[in-house]
Amino acid sequence: MHNLFTTIIIIIFLCKSSVALGGRTVSGGWSPISDVTDPKVVDIAKFAIDEHNKADHASLKFAKVLKGESQVVAGMNYNLTITAADGTADHDYVVFVWDKPWQKFRQLVSFKGPI
Ligand SMILES: *[C@@H]1O[C@H](CO)[C@@H](O)[C@H](O)[C@H]1NC(C)=O
Numbered sequence: 001m002h003n004l005f006t007t008i009i010i011i012i013f014l015c016k017s018s019v020a021l022g023g024r025t026v027s028g029g030w031s032p033i034s035d036v037t038d039p040k041v042v043d044i045a046k047f048a049i050d051e052h053n054k055a056d057h058a059s060l061k062f063a064k065v066l067k068g069e070s071q072v073v074a075g076m077n078y079n080l081t082i083t084a085a086d087g088t089a090d091h092d093y094v095v096f097v098w099d100k101p102w103q104k105f106r107q108l109v110s111f112k113g114p115i
Pocket residue numbers: 079080081094
C-alpha cells in the first residue's frame with residue numbers, strides 16, 4: 001500500500017517535470033507574438049536584415065514586422081514575417097532568429113523570401 005502511494009507520487013512528479021522540460025526542447029510550443037512593435041521584436045527583425053545584408057551583399061531596409069511567433073528553447077526562437085524595402089519596392093520575408101540574451105548570442109538561422 002505504502003509502495004503504491006510512493007509510486008503514484010513518483011509518476012506524478014515525472015509527468016510534471018517532463019512538461020516543464022518540454023518548454024526547453026526544440027519541440028516545445030510556439031506562442032504568437034501579440035505586440036509586433038515591441039522593441040525587442042523589432043530589434044530581432046533588424047538583426048535578421050543586417051545579417052542577411054552582410055551575408056548576401058544585399059541592402060534591404062527594415063519596414064515592419066507583420067506577424068511572428070516565439071518558442072522557448074535554450075534561449076528563444078523567433079519566427080517573424082517582416083516587410084523590408086529593397087530600394088525599389090517593399091517585400092515580405094520570413095526570418096528565423098535564435099536569441100540567447102544572457103550570453104549576448106544571436107544567430108540568423110534562416111532568411112526566406114520575398115514571399
Ligand atoms: C514560420 O512562420 C511562417 C509564416 O507564418 C510559417 O509558414 C512557417 O512554417 C513558420 N516556421 C516555423 C519553423 O515554425
